[in-house]
Amino acid sequence: METQDFVITHAELSNKEGMSLQRGMNYRPGDKEYSIFLMSVSPDAPYNDGFDAENKKLFYEGEDVSKREKAQPKEHDQPFFTKTGKRTNNGKFFKIAEDYKLGRRNKPEQIKVYEKIKNNVWSDKGFFYLTDAKYEHNDRENRKTFKFVLEPVSSHTGLSQEEYEDFEFSRRIPTEIKRIVWERDEGKCAKCGSKENLHFDHLIPFSKGGSSLDPKNIQVLCGKHNLQKSDKIL
Structure with missing residues (x-):
């Protein structure tokens, strides 16, 4: 993870x-x-x-x-x-x-x-x-x-x-990319809409070649969905 x-x-x-x-x-x-x-x-x-x-x-x-x-x-x-x-x-x-x-x-x-x-x-x-x-x-x-x-x-x-x-x-993740992603995802989890325990997350992990510079590869996730995504990757 x-x-x-x-x-x-x-x-x-x-x-x-x-x-x-x-x-x-x-x-x-x-x-x-x-x-x-x-x-x-x-x-x-x-x-x-x-x-x-x-x-x-x-x-x-x-x-x-x-x-x-x-x-x-x-x-x-x-x-x-x-x-x-x-x-x-x-x-x-x-x-x-x-x-x-x-x-x-x-x-x-x-x-x-x-x-x-x-x-x-x-x-x-x-x-x-x-x-x-x-x-x-x-x-x-x-x-x-x-x-x-x-x-x-x-x-x-x-x-x-x-x-x-x-x-x-x-x-x-550069600050400007975070701002773009935060506004796009409306400050809530992209999966469930939760506004609690949020993280900036790579859709394609950096360790697997994902970019930190492309807003399309970054999303806002809550802790629950971040863990679920990590389990799938592992």
Whole structure:
């Protein structure tokens, strides 16, 4: 059975994690053993997040200064420290990435990633490792911004890390394809019309040559029909 993109509302996301998540970057909320990033690659998204399929990486932009401090946050460098000298979320995660690169911690920070597809529609992307961070001048915006680099966590038994990364990024359904499929299937299971426990599913599995880039090969299924389909394939 192939890994699926689970579709949930923001309320379900918060319930799943046991807390209401409002910020994009969340360092080990509720004393969890992992951190949480909320991301979006929509054209109108406030930050420049994205996937690099060729190099098998996810790029996550840091947070802007609060509007309470600056009326036009996009005109200012993304902050490393607060006014009181404490590290911002940017600063916390930058230090975590640096500590890993410099050998001051044995393992990279594990990040659970949720991607916003459209208003109140989110996709559970699974776990990634925070392996690098940069704080550099953004020529397009004429300011300094953070860029956090995340790589997939290998969890497929029998696959090497490189094999898993190739598999994961090749089978990833682009956000725009998800939007097209979601609208076409009217946000419900293509088989029974259920709006509960939904997934984006390949009609022809990626492992059998199915495409992640063709909306005709993607459908929305509920958990019941996804399992029935998997049983038939197996």
